[in-house]
Amino acid sequence: MRWDSLSRDGAENTNVTTPALFGTDVVSRTFDTPEFRGITFHEVRARSIVNRVPGASRMPFEWTINPYRGCSHACVYCFARKTHSYLDLDTGLDFDSQIIVKVNAPDLLRRELAAPRWKGEHIAMGTNVDCYQRAEGRYRLMPGILTALRDRANPFSILTKGSLILRDLELLEQAAQVTDVSTAVSVGFTDRELWRTVEPGTPSPQKRLDVCRTLNEHGIPSTVLMAPVLPYLSDSPEQLRATVRAIAEAGATSVTPLVLHLRPGAREWYMAWLSVHHPRLIPRYKALYADGSYAPTWYQRRITRQVHDLATEYGIGPAHRPGSMRRVEPEPVPEPEAEATQLTLL
Numbered sequence: 001m002r003w004d005s006l007s008r009d010g011a012e013n014t015n016v017t018t019p020a021l022f023g024t025d026v027v028s029r030t031f032d033t034p035e036f037r038g039i040t041f042h043e044v045r046a047r048s049i050v051n052r053v054p055g056a057s058r059m060p061f062e063w064t065i066n067p068y069r070g071c072s073h074a075c076v077y078c079f080a081r082k083t084h085s086y087l088d089l090d091t092g093l094d095f096d097s098q099i100i101v102k103v104n105a106p107d108l109l110r111r112e113l114a115a116p117r118w119k120g121e122h123i124a125m126g127t128n129v130d131c132y133q134r135a136e137g138r139y140r141l142m143p144g145i146l147t148a149l150r151d152r153a154n155p156f157s158i159l160t161k162g163s164l165i166l167r168d169l170e171l172l173e174q175a176a177q178v179t180d181v182s183t184a185v186s187v188g189f190t191d192r193e194l195w196r197t198v199e200p201g202t203p204s205p206q207k208r209l210d211v212c213r214t215l216n217e218h219g220i221p222s223t224v225l226m227a228p229v230l231p232y233l234s235d236s237p238e239q240l241r242a243t244v245r246a247i248a249e250a251g252a253t254s255v256t257p258l259v260l261h262l263r264p265g266a267r268e269w270y271m272a273w274l275s276v277h278h279p280r281l282i283p284r285y286k287a288l289y290a291d292g293s294y295a296p297t298w299y300q301r302r303i304t305r306q307v308h309d310l311a312t313e314y315g316i317g318p319a320h321r322p323g324s325m326r327r328v329e330p331e332p333v334p335e336p337e338a339e340a341t342q343l344t345l346l
Contacts, residue, residue, distance in 0.1 A: 027042070027043040028040055028041070028042050028043070029041045029043065035134060035137070036134065036138070038097055039072055039097045039098075039099060039134075039135075040097060040098050040099070041099050041101050041135060041138075041139075042098065042099065042100050042101065043101050043103045044100055044101065044102055044103065045102070045103065045104045046102040046104060046105065046108055048108070048112070049065055049067070049102065049105050049108045049109050049112060050063055050064075050065060050109065050112045050113075050118075050123065051063065051064050051065070051066065061122050061123075061124045061157070062121060062122075063121055063122065063123045063124070064123065064124050064125065064127050064128065065105070065109065065123055065124075065125050065131075065145065066102075066125070066127070066128045066129065066131070067101070067102050067105040067131055067136075067141045067142070067145065068099060068100060068101060068102070068129055068130075068131065068133060068135055068136075068141075069083060069084070069087070069099070069100035069128075069129060070084055070089075070094070070095050070096070070097075070098055070099040070100055070129065071095065071096070071099070071129040071130055071133050071201075072096060072097070072099060072133050072134045072135065072201045073129075073130055073133055073161055073162075073199060073201040073202045074096040074199070074200050074201040075161075075198065075199045075201075075202065076198050076199075076269055076270050076273040077198065077228055077230070077260055077262070077266055077269075077270045078095070078129075078266055079261060079262075079263050079265075079266045080095075080128045080129050080266075081095045081265040081266045081269060082263060082264055082265030082266065083128065083265075084098070084265075085265060087100070091265035091266070091268070091269060092268075092269045092272075095269075096201070099133075099135050101135060101139055101141075102141070103139065103141070105141045105144070105145060106141060106143075106144025106145050106147070106148060107144070109144075109145055109148045109149075110148045110151075113148055113149070113152045113154055114152070120152065120153070120154050120155070121154075121155075122155045122156065122157070122180070123149065123154060123155070123156045123157075124156070124157050124158075124159070125145075125156060125157070125158045125159070126158050126159035126160045127159060130159075130160055130161055130162055131145075131158065131160065132158075132160045132161075132162030132163075132164040132165045133162060133201075134201065136162070136164055137164055142165075142168055143168055143171060146168055146171040146172065146175060147171060149175060149179070150171060150174050150175040150178060150179070153178040153179040154179060155179045155180040155181070156175070156179075156180075156181060157181070157182040157183065157184070158182075158183045158184070159183075159184045159185075159186060159225060160183070160184075160185060160186065160211075161185070161186045161187075161199070161202045161203065161208060162202070162203065163203045163207050163208065163210075163211050165183070165211060165215075166211060166214055166215075169214070169215075169218055169220075172215075172218075172220050173218055173219065173220065176219060176220055181220060181221075182220075182221045182222075182223070183215050183220055183221065183222045183223075184222065184223045184224065184225050185208045185209070185211055185212045185215075185222060185223075185224050185225070185252075186208070186224075186225045186227055187205050187208050187209060187212075187224055187225075187226060187243070187246075187247065188226055188227050188228045188229055188230065188234060188243075188258075189205065189229070189230065189233075189234035189239060189243050190205045190206070190239075190242055190243050190246050191234060191239065192204065192205070194230070194233060194234060197273075197277055198230070198233075198273070205246070206246070209224075209246055209247065209249075209250035209252075210250070212224060212247075212250045212251065212252050213250045213251045216251045216252070216253065217251070221253055222252065222253065223252055223253050223254045223255065223256065224247045224250070224252040224254070224255045224256070225255075225256055225258060226243060226244070226247065226255050226256060226257040226258065226307060227256075227257070227258035228258055228259060228260035228261070229257055229258065229259050229260065229303050229307075230260050231259070231260060231284070231285065231288055231295060231299070232278075232281050232284055232285075233278065233281070235303060237306065240303070240306050240307060240310060241310055244307060244310040244311055244314055244316075245310075245314055247311075247314075247316065248311070248314035248315060248316050252316055253316070254311075254316055255307065255311050255316055257303055257304055257307040257308075259294075259295045259299065259300045259303050260295065261293050261294045261295070262289055262293050263293040264293075267289075267293070271285065
């Protein structure tokens with residue numbers, strides 16, 4: 001792996017030509033319990049935790065925190081899969097089961113927020129992989145992160161498919177009293193059969209909508225990112241109506257649709273899944289995504305118009321807050337960080 005290009009004392013191994021993301025002191029743990037079976041956690045110590053979004057990005061924020069890499073939600077379409085290739089891990093099963101845990105994230109964040117150069121800008125979380133995936137139940141990095149943000153009154157937002165965010169409801173309420181806090185729940189569709197195959201490691205869509213309702217009831221603004229809308233699988237007028245209706249019933253403050261995009265890494269994994277579960281759709285997908293990672297503009301506009309019309313009908317609107325969340329696409333460069341310490345515990 002690319003973290004092997006650093007020696008135990010941090011000196012560079014001159015026999016390795018690719019840059020390291022991690023040092024050699026990576027502690028790898030596999031837990032033989034039902035909730036973590038088949039998953040290996042690589043515990044690393046990051047050099048930095050607040051990451052700048054490249055200027056060319058279309059995202060509405062400049063800074064992110066990602067305490068994990070890889071995601072046990074195992075969504076077959078996840079665009080962040082490509083980032084695992086930076087570690088010489090594959091973008092399929094390894095992305096789902098080889099999870100990088102930045103165990104020093106809370107302490108590191110406190111130092112970075114206290115640095116004179118930090119100006120208290122908005123920080124987005126959950127924009128690459130989910131900060132409330134199953135690993136968070138064991139490592140509990142988010143309480144420390146939220147506490148650091150609360151104590152510095154630093155504005156932030158969270159995007160998640162996880163219900164574990166409700167564990168930290170009290171911290172979110174405390175932070176909301178001193179700074180701008182917003183959340184978004186990702187629910188692309190409500191079809192339970194489709195959910196079980198395409199998002200196997202996530203809470204059900206209804207559970208996520210319950211999270212949205214609870215957050216709003218406790219004064220934490222929560223929108224819904226209706227993502228992804230899957231062409232020919234969740235995009236019929238009836239399916240869109242059912243999803244928007246459920247979102248409205250959950251009390252979401254707004255809904256923002258996002259059509260599936262298939263960047264390298266995700267594209268191969270999603271098409272492999274499609275060939276098993278919906279082989280008849282392969283030609284249609286190849287035609288729809290013939291020009292690249294994104295569906296044609298006409299298709300995206302049609303879905304957006306339909307969802308917005310339904311949202312208006314049900315009394316909700318599109319997201320418009322300055323810090324409102326939509327998922328960040330991973331950039332084609334590694335994060336500027338390195339880690340330290342290696343030992344394998346099985």
